[in-house]
Amino acid sequence: MFSQLQTVATDPILGLMAEYKADLNPNKVDLGVGVYKDEQGHTAVLKCVKEAEALRLKQEDSKTYIGMAGDLTFNSHIEKLAFGQAHQVLLANRVTTAHTPGGTGALRVAAEFIKRANPSATIWVTTPTWANHISLFQAAGLKVKEYAYYDYETKGLQSEQMFADLNNIPAGDVVLVHACCHNPSGMDLNFEQWQRFTAIARERGFTPLVDMAYQGFGTGLDEDAAGLRYLADNVPELLLCSSCSKNFGLYRERIGAVSIVTENSKVAEIARVNLLSVVRSIYSMPPAHGAIIVSHILDSKELTALWHQELAEMRNRINDYRQLIIDKLAAEGVTDDFSFITRQHGMFSFLGINRAQIDRLKAEFSIYMVGSSRVSIAGLNHSNIDYFAKSVATVLKS
Secondary structure, X not given: OHHHOOOOOOOHHHHHHHHHHHOOOOOOEEOOOOOOOOOOOOOOOOHXXXXXXXXXXXXXXXXXXXXXXXXXXXXXXXXXXXXXXXXXXXXXXXXXXXXXXXXXXXXXXXXXXXXXXXXXXXXXXXXXXXXXXXXXXXXXXOEEEEEXXXXXXXXXXXXXXXXXXXXXXXXXXXXXXXXXXXXOOOOOOXXXXXXXXXXXXXXXXXXXXXXXOOOOOOOOHXXXXXXXXXXXXXXXXXXXXXXOOOOOOOHHHOEEEEEEEOOOHHHHHHHHHHHHHHHHHXXXXXXXXXXXXXXXXXXXXXXXXXXXXXXXXXXXXXXXXXXXXXXXXXXXXXXXXXXXXXXOOOOEEEOXXXXXXXXXXXXXXXXXXXXXXXXXXXXXXXXXXXXXXXXXXXXXXX
């Protein structure tokens, strides 16, 4: 049986990581992996997480299962974090949530839930989108199509083409939209565009699926959720997939959540039963550790305040480096316009350089980025930013 298997292509980011690790150049720079790094190039454990883990270790008295929905306190916290403390969908009991093994797990559960609700549904994703979106949805048996999003020429949104595409999506289909910090482009919808998106969703009758993997990494916790909250105010149903990997730094704990917003509380209860049935058929019960850490943090005013502070430090560092890239390239005599970098949000940006230049940066300077020119801003620090700028300048001037 196994001899019939065919080789599967390696994920390009995972392949890039392996090349970087094998590179002996002491000046090598990793701009490929989508993980936050501090000034020392280290992904440290947040102080608020350390304190919450100490509290968990002290209080935990059992290792029994926590149920298919996961930690209910976490679920309540994550709903309020996403929708706001007193959003109408929460007050009307229109939301049901299950905590999942990471944001990726949330997306797969959402895909299986969609397949159960409407087996013929097509899910529409942005062009481009996070590469794993497509394989996740296809693995669940869903058809996947794309709608216009990023304009590689203007380094902005193809807004009019995007809305034209959305106006042709039929009722019953699902449209994935990034809440903030679009991966891989960093270009987000502004509030007016969220309003237009919402109006089209209502008119056409498609169901939005909001992927919120970076809440707090763009402009702020509430600001990054503004589009989601407006959407929830104005459509009868939607799906939300969220993650605590970036904003809590809990990458390896794999903690996320899927939330289903329905037209009323009666449908929400039916959705809950089906959601838990989907969970049961995939992994049965989620891991507890990451969810309880988040719960401990959000249960405590002191730890919440510390988290807000640490999250702001991460966000501000990334935003500072966006401007620093522009300044450093200009100082190296680069005349190309890179101002678009400061109009983007989150960890990622397309530099807009070509494949030959990307390959040369890797081969000659050991600077690693994805073939699309997507870079993780958090991979830069004061010890490598000058080397990065000089290397890019050399390639651009050749």
